[in-house]
Amino acid sequence: MSTQPTGAPAHSAGAPASVELRGITKRYGSIVACDDVSLSVSRGEIHGLLGQNGAGKSTLVKILIGLAQRDAGEILLDGRSVEIPDPLAASTLGIAMVHQHFSLVNELSVWENVTLGEVGRPDAQRTRELVRSIGARYGLDVDPDARVEDLSTGERQRVEIIKCLRRDPSLLILDEPTSVLTLAESRELFTVLRRVAQDEGKTVILISHKLDEILTATDHVTIMRSGRVVAQRVTAETDERELAREMVGRELSKWVAASALGDLDALVDPSLSSDPAMLAPVEPIHEDEFPFRLRITDAYASRDGRPLLQGLSLDLRAGEILGLAGVEGNGQQALGDLLSSLIELDSGTVEMDDVVLPTGKPGAMHRAGIGVIPEDRHQSGCVLDMSVAENLVMSTVGSVARRGFVSRKAIRANAERLIEQFEISTPSPDTPMRQLSGGNQQKVVLARELSLNPKVLVAAYPTRGLDVGAIEYMTERLHDAANSGIAVLLISTELEEILTLSHHIAVIHRGAIVGQMRRVDVDAERLGLMMGGQEA
Amino acid sequence: MTITSTPPTPANTRAVAQTSRWSQVLTTLLLYVVSISVALLIAGLLVSLTGASPWEAVQAIFQGSLSDAAALGLSLDKAAPLLIVAVGTCIATSAGLFSIGQEGQVVIGATVGAMVAIYLHGPGPLILVVTLMGAALGGAAWAAVAALLYYWRGVPVVISTLLLVYIAYQVVFYAVTQPWLLQESGQNVASPQSDIIRNDAWLPRIGEYPGLNFSSLVVIAVLLAVGARIVLNRTTWGFRLRMLGLNPKAARRAGVSAVLLGSLALMISGAFAGFLGGALLTGGSHRLQPGISENVGWDGLLVALVARNNPILAIPVAFFFGVLRAGGGFLASTGVPRYIVDVVTAILVLAIVFPPAYQYLRREIRARRLARALATGGAA
Numbered sequence: 001m002s003t004q005p006t007g008a009p010a011h012s013a014g015a016p017a018s019v020e021l022r023g024i025t026k027r028y029g030s031i032v033a034c035d036d037v038s039l040s041v042s043r044g045e046i047h048g049l050l051g052q053n054g055a056g057k058s059t060l061v062k063i064l065i066g067l068a069q070r071d072a073g074e075i076l077l078d079g080r081s082v083e084i085p086d087p088l089a090a091s092t093l094g095i096a097m098v099h100q101h102f103s104l105v106n107e108l109s110v111w112e113n114v115t116l117g118e119v120g121r122p123d124a125q126r127t128r129e130l131v132r133s134i135g136a137r138y139g140l141d142v143d144p145d146a147r148v149e150d151l152s153t154g155e156r157q158r159v160e161i162i163k164c165l166r167r168d169p170s171l172l173i174l175d176e177p178t179s180v181l182t183l184a185e186s187r188e189l190f191t192v193l194r195r196v197a198q199d200e201g202k203t204v205i206l207i208s209h210k211l212d213e214i215l216t217a218t219d220h221v222t223i224m225r226s227g228r229v230v231a232q233r234v235t236a237e238t239d240e241r242e243l244a245r246e247m248v249g250r251e252l253s254k255w256v257a258a259s260a261l262g263d264l265d266a267l268v269d270p271s272l273s274s275d276p277a278m279l280a281p282v283e284p285i286h287e288d289e290f291p292f293r294l295r296i297t298d299a300y301a302s303r304d305g306r307p308l309l310q311g312l313s314l315d316l317r318a319g320e321i322l323g324l325a326g327v328e329g330n331g332q333q334a335l336g337d338l339l340s341s342l343i344e345l346d347s348g349t350v351e352m353d354d355v356v357l358p359t360g361k362p363g364a365m366h367r368a369g370i371g372v373i374p375e376d377r378h379q380s381g382c383v384l385d386m387s388v389a390e391n392l393v394m395s396t397v398g399s400v401a402r403r404g405f406v407s408r409k410a411i412r413a414n415a416e417r418l419i420e421q422f423e424i425s426t427p428s429p430d431t432p433m434r435q436l437s438g439g440n441q442q443k444v445v446l447a448r449e450l451s452l453n454p455k456v457l458v459a460a461y462p463t464r465g466l467d468v469g470a471i472e473y474m475t476e477r478l479h480d481a482a483n484s485g486i487a488v489l490l491i492s493t494e495l496e497e498i499l500t501l502s503h504h505i506a507v508i509h510r511g512a513i514v515g516q517m518r519r520v521d522v523d524a525e526r527l528g529l530m531m532g533g534q535e536a
Numbered sequence: 537m538t539i540t541s542t543p544p545t546p547a548n549t550r551a552v553a554q555t556s557r558w559s560q561v562l563t564t565l566l567l568y569v570v571s572i573s574v575a576l577l578i579a580g581l582l583v584s585l586t587g588a589s590p591w592e593a594v595q596a597i598f599q600g601s602l603s604d605a606a607a608l609g610l611s612l613d614k615a616a617p618l619l620i621v622a623v624g625t626c627i628a629t630s631a632g633l634f635s636i637g638q639e640g641q642v643v644i645g646a647t648v649g650a651m652v653a654i655y656l657h658g659p660g661p662l663i664l665v666v667t668l669m670g671a672a673l674g675g676a677a678w679a680a681v682a683a684l685l686y687y688w689r690g691v692p693v694v695i696s697t698l699l700l701v702y703i704a705y706q707v708v709f710y711a712v713t714q715p716w717l718l719q720e721s722g723q724n725v726a727s728p729q730s731d732i733i734r735n736d737a738w739l740p741r742i743g744e745y746p747g748l749n750f751s752s753l754v755v756i757a758v759l760l761a762v763g764a765r766i767v768l769n770r771t772t773w774g775f776r777l778r779m780l781g782l783n784p785k786a787a788r789r790a791g792v793s794a795v796l797l798g799s800l801a802l803m804i805s806g807a808f809a810g811f812l813g814g815a816l817l818t819g820g821s822h823r824l825q826p827g828i829s830e831n832v833g834w835d836g837l838l839v840a841l842v843a844r845n846n847p848i849l850a851i852p853v854a855f856f857f858g859v860l861r862a863g864g865g866f867l868a869s870t871g872v873p874r875y876i877v878d879v880v881t882a883i884l885v886l887a888i889v890f891p892p893a894y895q896y897l898r899r900e901i902r903a904r905r906l907a908r909a910l911a912t913g914g915a916a
Contacts, residue, residue, distance in 0.1 A: 383779055
């Protein structure tokens with residue numbers, strides 16, 4: 001088998017590989033998304049696909065599930081060359097995928113979601129049985145009659161996986177499956193995957209950019225960079241340092257190494273790492289030197305009778321980064337919206353430097369000096385159909401205008417200054433925002449918010465969906481912002497990110513803060529308990 | 537002037553070669569050629585069905601609209617009202633509000649204008665100005681009802697503005713059938729119309745028949761279009777308005793109050809239509825009649841649609857529609873039924889609106905097919 005790449009499992013020498021890709025190449029215009037990619041996975045194996053955003057992982061998987069067509073190369077399943085023109089064909093061939101974002105109907109029950117897409121009359125009893133039997137077989141415990149909207153994120157993912165497994169696929173692909181899970185849920189997931197692979201003899205491909213989960217969960221790993229396979233390893237024979245170096249192509253700076261690469265254990269206990277100094281926690285700031293800036297007291301808010309915030313209180317000091325940890329959907333969005341004047345409080349107050357701010361009044365928070373990098377930059381952080389220059393002055397258009405007329409010169413000068421200062425990569429200031437990469441769109445939002453010299457900066461999931469380079473950049477900027485005296489509220493579900501940056505850590509659960517601790521006192525267990533809603 | 541459609545470009549196809557952009561332009565052009573040809577063919581068939589010759593119909597349209605200075609003036613006269621409605625529409629649409637009640641606002645504007653012009657005493661030019669201002673306020677107030685319903689109770693603007701048109705029709709009919717209100721005085725046969733307004737308060741005309749002559753409304757319309765473009769694209773107010781229209785959530789974060797700015801945009805759009813109602817009164821029929829609007833409120837929407845909410849582009853588009861209106865009137869006088877003229881106009885509008893709609897639908901359908909394949913394929 002001379003065509004087998006170096007990373008091919010040794011024990012498959014006799015039987016053909018379950019999945020084999022040979023020389024897959026895919027171009028989008030002049031960009032080569034996949035360049036001569038070869039890999040092979042044998043039956044019963046969990047294979048990691050590691051790489052930054054834009055490394056070509058998604059394209060490769062799209063080709064496997066029939067969402068994209070390769071320009072060159074060959075796909076072999078069990079030694080047989082196949083064509084995968086569309087997702088239906090992929091399904092027929094036994095390929096199933098659990099996407100990063102769930103496609104569930106929240107208002108329906110679990111079994112109804114499982115039966116969606118079926119032709120013919122739904123059979124409730126049979127589907128319920130099916131959900132239970134798959135659950136028992138793989139350890140995916142979920143109540144078939146529960147409504148999806150009442151489930152936790154981890155449970156929802158189980159439903160997604162059941163949806164795939166019920167078709168009894170031979171190849172299961174998971175795309176960044178842990179990005180929405182708590183630590184405990186991730187570990188459960190890996191146990192399930194182990195069963196899927198070993199006990200049921202299925203093949204699993206796990207796409208991730210997190211090193212520790214690749215190291216824990218996989219047997220072999222293929223590392224991609226700029227569309228190419230740069231290394232293939234037996235997981236047991238490699239370590240995080242090597243993986244990181246291969247993935248990024250260079251050594252990473254202190255600020256990202258741990259958070260971007262998902263090395264939680266080393267963050268909590270630096271002595272576990274090969275380079276403890278690199279992972280040392282942020283020193284606490286001298287609290288008496290820095291005054292309280294923003295103070296939220298006993299905030300209650302609701303929408304359509306559904307509670308969003310339930311007595312949330314939070315204090316933010318100048319020069320401090322407060323990391324708000326918590327499982328997604330526990331009021332983080334409402335807090336961000338509150339500080340962007342998007343929602344009004346039913347009761348409670350928001351004070352800036354001891355002055356009470358009106359809530360829900362357009363622009364009020366902004367004028368008081370609160371800059372926000374919203375969690376969804378597309379939906380509310382920028383206007384995609386306006387130019388980069390226009391996006392950079394969205395809230396301060398008055399400053400580049402004279403007598404109500406916008407000065408094109410001023411708007412351009414402002415844009416050029418910020419583009420240089422924040423290293424935004426754009427063809428020109430007049431380029432529509434839509435054409436920028438995610439990382440650069442995020443830089444535009446950051447540049448705009450910081451250019452207003454805010455007293456408080458709220459950064460909600462600032463690195464979500466960004467590649468390592470961009471994460472490094474954002475992380476450093478947030479750190480600099482705090483150093484310059486800005487009070488930073490970092491909202492994130494990525495504990496690694498919070499641990500890397502924060503002086504203080506607060507945990508949000510069901511719309512209230514359940515606990516707070518200094519970064520130096522962090523204890524992973526306690527943090528986990530609090531994220532699960534227990535006072536600890 | 538090529539109208540190209542630029543679909544959103546995902547980041548990873550940013551570098552797609554120029555060639556595909558050219559082929560896109562070519563496809564778009566081809567679509568226009570095909571759809572207009574088909575429209576002309578259908579129009580020709582329809583005209584033949586009525587027993588007239590299609591070629592003679594084309595000649596009649598030309599003769600009535602462009603053949604000489606007087607005809608050209610008529611085309612301009614027909615185009616100006618459409619342009620004013622269209623420009624007002626552009627302003628509301630920029631704020632993301634789809635108001636389609638301009639027809640009603642025109643009628644209300646004319647009614648308020650008639651009251652001012654008939655009951656107010658003073659020097660003629662002053663009466664003219666106050667009449668037009670009153671008409672604009674009337675239109676704005678009519679639009680304000682829709683704004684109130686939307687921001688207070690969430691009634692969709694499309695629905696409320698549409699229904700308000702039919703209320704407006706009833707209002708004007710009521711006004712011109714009540715002797716104590718606006719009905720023509722001193723007539724034995726009570727007709728549903730007002731007195732003629734005093735002739736020193738008429739909107740002046742430029743030029744003399746048989747030379748080029750047209751209403752001063754033409755000049756006003758062009759100035760309004762240019763002004764609207766400048767306000768929308770160059771002022772902070774226009775900037776905020778566009779931001780609101782393109783992304784209300786981001787606009788709110790940046791301190792834009794949707795209620796205030798949106799209501800204002802809707803009312804300005806109504807003021808344009810109301811002003812036009814006053815202008816039709818003082819520059820056209822000189823008396824209030826239920827049919828005073830001649831459907832300009834509806835056709836103006838089409839102008840804005842075809843011009844893709846660009847006030848400057850609306851100038852030539854409005855002129856094209858003006859030509860059709862003027863030529864259509866002449867065609868009707870040659871014996872082709874008036875409704876056929878309207879049908880032909882409608883077909884031509886469809887032909888112009890079809891290509892972008894088709895391209896949009898094709899993208900949607902593709903995306904949907906993919907989504908369906910994903911849902912049933914178990915890959916999702």
